[in-house]
Amino acid sequence: MPHPPNTLLRVSLTGPESTGKSTLAAQLAAHYGTSFAPEFAREYLALSGPHYTPEDLEEIARGQLAAEAEAATRARNGLFFCDSDLLVIKIWSEHSFGSCPEWILRTIDQQQYDLALLMGVDLPWEPDPLREHPHLRQHFYDLYRRELSERMSNFAEISGSGERRFAQARFLVDELLRTAAQYSAADSAPILEEPRMAYRPAHYTLSTPACQATFAAHGAELTSLRTTVNALEYIWPADPAVWARHAPVLFPLVGRLPDDAYSYEGRHYKLPQHGFARDQEFAVVRHTATELVFRLHHDETTRVVFPFAFELTITYTLRDTELTVRWDVRNPATDAPLLFSIGAHPAVRCPLLPDEKFEDYYFEFDHPVTLERHLLQGGLLTGQTAPVLTEERELPLSYNLFADDALVFKHYDFSGLTLRSHKSAHFVRFQFDGFPYLGLWTKGPGANFVCVEPWHGIASAAGKPGELSQKEGILTLEPGQTFTAAYTITVG
Numbered sequence: 001m002p003h004p005p006n007t008l009l010r011v012s013l014t015g016p017e018s019t020g021k022s023t024l025a026a027q028l029a030a031h032y033g034t035s036f037a038p039e040f041a042r043e044y045l046a047l048s049g050p051h052y053t054p055e056d057l058e059e060i061a062r063g064q065l066a067a068e069a070e071a072a073t074r075a076r077n078g079l080f081f082c083d084s085d086l087l088v089i090k091i092w093s094e095h096s097f098g099s100c101p102e103w104i105l106r107t108i109d110q111q112q113y114d115l116a117l118l119m120g121v122d123l124p125w126e127p128d129p130l131r132e133h134p135h136l137r138q139h140f141y142d143l144y145r146r147e148l149s150e151r152m153s154n155f156a157e158i159s160g161s162g163e164r165r166f167a168q169a170r171f172l173v174d175e176l177l178r179t180a181a182q183y184s185a186a187d188s189a190p191i192l193e194e195p196r197m198a199y200r201p202a203h204y205t206l207s208t209p210a211c212q213a214t215f216a217a218h219g220a221e222l223t224s225l226r227t228t229v230n231a232l233e234y235i236w237p238a239d240p241a242v243w244a245r246h247a248p249v250l251f252p253l254v255g256r257l258p259d260d261a262y263s264y265e266g267r268h269y270k271l272p273q274h275g276f277a278r279d280q281e282f283a284v285v286r287h288t289a290t291e292l293v294f295r296l297h298h299d300e301t302t303r304v305v306f307p308f309a310f311e312l313t314i315t316y317t318l319r320d321t322e323l324t325v326r327w328d329v330r331n332p333a334t335d336a337p338l339l340f341s342i343g344a345h346p347a348v349r350c351p352l353l354p355d356e357k358f359e360d361y362y363f364e365f366d367h368p369v370t371l372e373r374h375l376l377q378g379g380l381l382t383g384q385t386a387p388v389l390t391e392e393r394e395l396p397l398s399y400n401l402f403a404d405d406a407l408v409f410k411h412y413d414f415s416g417l418t419l420r421s422h423k424s425a426h427f428v429r430f431q432f433d434g435f436p437y438l439g440l441w442t443k444g445p446g447a448n449f450v451c452v453e454p455w456h457g458i459a460s461a462a463g464k465p466g467e468l469s470q471k472e473g474i475l476t477l478e479p480g481q482t483f484t485a486a487y488t489i490t491v492g
Contacts, residue, residue, distance in 0.1 A: 008072060009079035009180060010112065011173060014087050014148075015119035016140040018126050020165060024119070024158070025083035027166050028173065036081035037071035040064040041088070054097050061089045061104050078177065079114075086111065091143050115176050115203075117169055118144055120159030120231050142228075149207050149289065156203055156214055157224070159231055168237060172203065175216060179281075204284065204292050206318040211491065213318050220282040220294035220314045222247040222346060225491060227321060234428055234491045236347035236449035243443050247346035248278035249314060251329075252306055254343040254437070254473065255459025256379035262468045264307060264339070271305050273379060274345070277312060285313070292316045297332075309333040310340065326486040331477040338477040339468050341457020343437075344487060347449040348419060348428050350397070350442070356423050358448065363395040363440070364418045371395075371412065376405040380462040399445045406441035406451075408458065419450065430454070432487040437473060454487050 011028070013021040022039060029036035040063035048056065064084060071080050086108045093100040121137040148155040156172050158165045203223065206213045214224035223246045225234045238246045253275035261270050280302075282294035296312045313328040331338035350361050371388040374381055388407065389395055401407070416431040432438070432454035439453035457473035460466070468474060477483055 008075055009114045009176060010068075010072075010082060011079060011176070012082045012085045012087075012113040012116045013119060014085050014116055015144050016121055016137040018123065018137070019119035019121055020123055020162060021119050022083050023162065024117070024165055024169060025081045028081050028169055031166075031170065032077055032079060032173065034076045034080050035071040035074035036083055037064070037067040039084040040067045041084065052096075054093065054101070057089055057093050057096075058101055058104070061086055061101075061107075064089065065107070078180070079173070082113070085113070085116075087144065087147055091140060091147070095140075114154065114180075115172060116148055116155035117172065118148060118155055118157045119165075120157055122159050122231050123162075145207065145212070149205060154203055155205060157212065157226065157231075159226075159233065164237070167239070171238065175203065175218065179217070204287055206290055206292055206316060206323075208290060208318055208320055211318060211321040211323075213316065213323055215292055215294075215316060216246075217282055217284065217294070219248055219278040219280065220296070221245070221249065221278065222316070222323070222325075225323060225489065227491060232352065232426065234348055234352065236349050238347075242447050243347070243449070245278070245345070245347065247344070248274065249327075250274040250341070250343035250345055250453075250455070250457070251277035251312055251327075252308070252310065252340035252342070254341040254455045254457030257460050257471075258380060258463055258465050261465035262471070263465060264468045267307070268465070269305055269307065274343075275341075276302065276305065282314070290318045308338045308340070309336070310338055312342075321492055322488055322490040324486055324488045326484065328482055328484050329475075329477065330482040331479055333479050335479060337479070338481075339474050340477075341455070341473050341475060342483075342485070343439075343453060343455035343457055344432075345451055345453050346489065347451045350419065350448060350450045351421065352426050353421075353424055356421055358442075358450075359396070359398050360421050360423045361397045361450070362420055362422070363397070364420050365393050365395075365414050366416060367414070368393050369412070369414055371407075371409055374408045374410060376408060376459065377462065379405070379459055381408070381459055382462055397450065399442070399447075402440075402442050402444065406439045406453075409438045409440075410458070411436055412438060417452065419452070427492055428452075429490040429492075430487065431490070434485065435487070456483075456485055 013025050025036045041060045044060050044063055068082050086104055089104055090100045121141050158168050204215050210228050212226050216223050235246050238244050253271055256273040260272055277296060280296055282296050285293040285295050294314045298310050309332050311330040311332050315326040317324040327342055350358055368391040370390050372385045373388050375384045375386060415433045419428040430452045435454035437455040437458045441451045442449060460471055475483060
């Protein structure tokens with residue numbers, strides 16, 4: 001369970017040997033100007049030698065707890081970090097001696113970490129007299145992931161180069177701090193007066209034996225989709241220097257309005273490109289190992305820019321390596337319609353492998369297609385079109401293809417496409433039956449991602465702000481009605 005707001009946040013770095021826990025813990029502590037608890041096992045074994053008994057592991061467990069308690073006294077800025085934790089002792093003890101002392105198991109159940117960072121095994125093994133199992137790291141990694149999946153909802157897997165791990169961890173910790181600050185602001189009563197609800201985790205995970213997906217409560221956004229066999233990440237890591245999003249949900253607007261404005265029943269409103277859902281905190285309705293349900297309701301804040309009652313439910317379901325994204329939009333009003341658009345904007349890493357480049361990739365269609373793009377200027381449709389393909393099954397990728405903004409297609413004759421590489425067998429398959437509009441986009445040279453965006457809605461035509469009910473792609477729900485749409489992402 002996470003701590004209540006206004007208390008010290010604890011972040012654990014856990015995982016197998018030689019995965020960079022100590023390095024990253026020190027980096028994070030320095031970055032956030034706070035303390036970290038070093039791995040006590042290394043200090044203990046450096047003095048006693050590499051051979052150990054069950055009693056030694058209990059001493060190491062006690063030393064680790066003492067190190068955490070001491071680090072907490074030196075913590076600054078509301079958090080501190082733990083290099084290793086008792087979960088390491090549990091897995092270590094069970095592997096070496098077949099069991100773990102009961103008091104350690106009880107302590108693990110009682111411990112409260114606000115975020116656990118599971119370190120991936122894709123770093124090279126660094127030999128060390130105190131390390132034992134260079135060929136079992138993946139085995140241990142799977143044990144850690146299973147334990148964390150069962151014990152806490154707020155954990156994330158960290159992988160890649162040292163620089164990338166540091167960036168991933170900073171993003172996750174920033175999200176944790178932001179979420180804690182929001183809950184603190186929402187409840188300013190003194191913390192000792194009475195117990196309060198713990199704030200929600202910033203991230204949630206779905207797992208199958210073949211795949212793991214991670215999501216943020218902020219925006220109900222998919223933030224990671226990774227295959228188990230090779231720990232390959234398919235989702236763009238939201239590098240803020242390039243494009244700071246992963247897979248935003250576009251609601252209640254897709255695209256841009258002229259002057260970011262519209263009218264409805266004689267009143268004028270301002271609404272930013274792609275709407276506001278991507279920047280809202282969603283409630284978690286249900287979370288199991290393979291299904292996660294988020295929900296967002298209208299409130300007085302949304303009414304200022306969008307004068308409609310709504311209930312948006314987003315359900316993520318993971319089966320094998322296929323992620324299904326389902327939207328249910330309900331009009332809870334009793335006497336007024338709901339006008340809206342909704343769309344997807346997932347960004348896939350491209351290239352996926354370090355020895356590839358963007359131009360090695362292409363989109364493959366299930367049959368030959370003829371495509372004509374609808375041109376944009378300043379995010380608005382110009383009314384002009386340009387040919388893209390004529391009875392072809394492949395669309396080669398290049399940054400020049402996106403020099404004039406996104407490729408926007410209307411009423412195309414296919415319901416899926418696959419991102420493939422000429423240099424590897426990895427792929428990402430999108431299936432989007434029933435979507436009348438589709439966008440393909442990347443930000444420009446050096447942006448190592450491409451977005452596949454099925455939409456129920458589209459950007460406005462250039463001109464003056466208009467009546468929302470007359471906008472192309474706007475959907476209307478009468479009181480009590482529900483709109484449902486879904487698409488899938490399959491990786492391999």
